[in-house]
Structures are given as C-alpha cells and as structure tokens.
Amino acid sequence: GIQVEQSPPDLILQEGANSTLRCNFSDSVNNLQWFHQNPWGQLINLFYIPSGTKQNGRLSATTVATERYSLLYISSSQTTDSGVYFCAVDPSRDDKIIFGKGTRLHILP
Amino acid sequence: DTEVTQTPKHLVMGMTNKKSLKCEQHMGHRAMYWYKQKAKKPPELMFVYSYEKLSINESVPSRFSPECPNSSLLNLHLHALQPEDSALYLCASSRQGAKYEQYFGPGTRLTVT
Numbered sequence: 001g002i003q004v005e006q007s008p009p010d011l012i013l014q015e016g017a018n019s020t021l022r023c024n025f026s027d028s029v030n031n032l033q034w035f036h037q038n039p040w041g042q043l044i045n046l047f048y049i050p051s052g053t054k055q056n057g058r059l060s061a062t063t064v065a066t067e068r069y070s071l072l073y074i075s076s077s078q079t080t081d082s083g084v085y086f087c088a089v090d091p092s093r094d095d096k097i098i099f100g101k102g103t104r105l106h107i108l109p
Numbered sequence: 110d111t112e113v114t115q116t117p118k119h120l121v122m123g124m125t126n127k128k129s130l131k132c133e134q135h136m137g138h139r140a141m142y143w144y145k146q147k148a149k150k151p152p153e154l155m156f157v158y159s160y161e162k163l164s165i166n167e168s169v170p171s172r173f174s175p176e177c178p179n180s181s182l183l184n185l186h187l188h189a190l191q192p193e194d195s196a197l198y199l200c201a202s203s204r205q206g207a208k209y210e211q212y213f214g215p216g217t218r219l220t221v222t
Contacts, residue, residue: 041218042213099152
C-alpha cells in the first residue's frame with residue numbers, strides 16, 4: 001500500500017521562528033489534507049490541497065503531486081501552534097485516507 | 110458550519126459494561142467514519158459508512174458495533190471491552206467519500222478498567 005512519511009518527527013522552536021514540515025507519499029493520490037491536533041486531541045483542518053499552493057494567515061502549504069510531496073510552512077510561530085501536525089492522503093484505491101505518523105511541534109515561549 | 114459533535118467527551122467503563130459513543134453532523138455529508146487513536150500514534154480507521162451503509166470494516170473485533178441510524182448520526186456500541194481498547198475515539202465525516210475533505214469531531218476519551 002501507499003507509504004506516507006512525514007519529517008521531521010519532532011521539532012522544538014522558539015516563539016517567532018519559522019518552520020517547514022514535509023510529507024512524502026509513495027503513489028499518486030486524489031487528495032491531501034494537513035491537520036493540526038491540539039493537546040486536547042481535536043484534529044483541526046488546516047488545508048485540503050491535492051495540488052498547488054494555499055495560504056491561510058501565517059500558514060501556507062504547497063503540494064507537488066507529480067513529485068509526490070507536500071510542504072507545510074508555519075511563520076512567526078506562536079505557542080498555540082504546538083501540537084502534532086498530520087498529513088493524510090487518499091490513494092484512490094478505496095474509500096479511506098492514510099495518515100502519516102505526524103510531526104510533533106513544540107513552540108517555546 | 111463544519112462541526113462534528115461527539116458525546117460523551119470522556120467515558121470510563123468496566124470490562125463487563127455496555128456503552129455507546131455518539132457522533133452527529135449537520136453538513137449533509139454522506140460518508141461517516143470511526144477512528145481509534147492511541148497515544149503518540151496517528152488515527153487508525155475502524156469503520157466507514159457511505160450513504161448509511163457500512164462500506165469498510167477494518168477487521169475490527171466484534172466487541173465494537175457501529176450503527177448509522179440516519180445520514181446525520183453515527184453510533185459506536187461498546188461491549189466487553191479490554192483495557193487495551195482504552196484510546197481516543199474520533200468520528201469524522203466528508204461530503205461523499207475519501208476524496209473529499211474530512212472533518213473530525215473532538216473525540217471521546219475512553220478508559221476501560
């Protein structure tokens with residue numbers, strides 16, 4: 001089946017820093033989503049981005065489907081950005097999405 | 110409105126109890142999902158309902174029994190669980206299937222004693 005790899009697995013940054021999270025996938029996909037899971041467990045939708053570039057405030061994402069990767073950029077980090085960031089893809093073989101293992105981000109005040 | 114609600118938020122149950130988790134969405138979505146998430150792991154798919162019919166069961170033990178009474182509601186009935194079933198249970202919905210954006214509820218944190 002499709003492999004979804006996220007890097008780095010863990011990231012510790014000072015407040016105000018910028019970061020880039022990466023998601024590689026091993027096969028073509030119908031869609032790709034980025035989620036932020038906060039410390040209370042809620043999965044928050046960040047981007048639905050099967051291809052192209054999107055921006056939402058301090059966050060932006062780019063998916064290059066032909067090269068099978070997506071990047072999530074976080075600028076001017078805040079402590080509320082802490083949590084786990086997951087990418088999830090739909091490999092279009094059956095009706096389910098496949099999650100990567102996540103990047104655990106900790107922003108220090 | 111992109112809200113999926115789940116009740117209860119927390120549940121503690123003994124191994125002989127029967128309990129149910131509830132999930133509701135009013136976005137008109139026709140696909141609904143149950144996931145199980147253990148600490149420091151990604152969500153793991155359990156069941157998919159498409160147009161109120163069970164379309165995917167990821168070989169989940171029969172002590173977990175899903176039910177979709179109508180297009181807005183999804184239940185997960187629990188019976189004779191084991192301590193290793195303690196986890197965060199997440200419900201999600203999407204417009205028609207996996208190629209559409211999925212929206213997650215806040216989860217039910219289940220502890221089996």
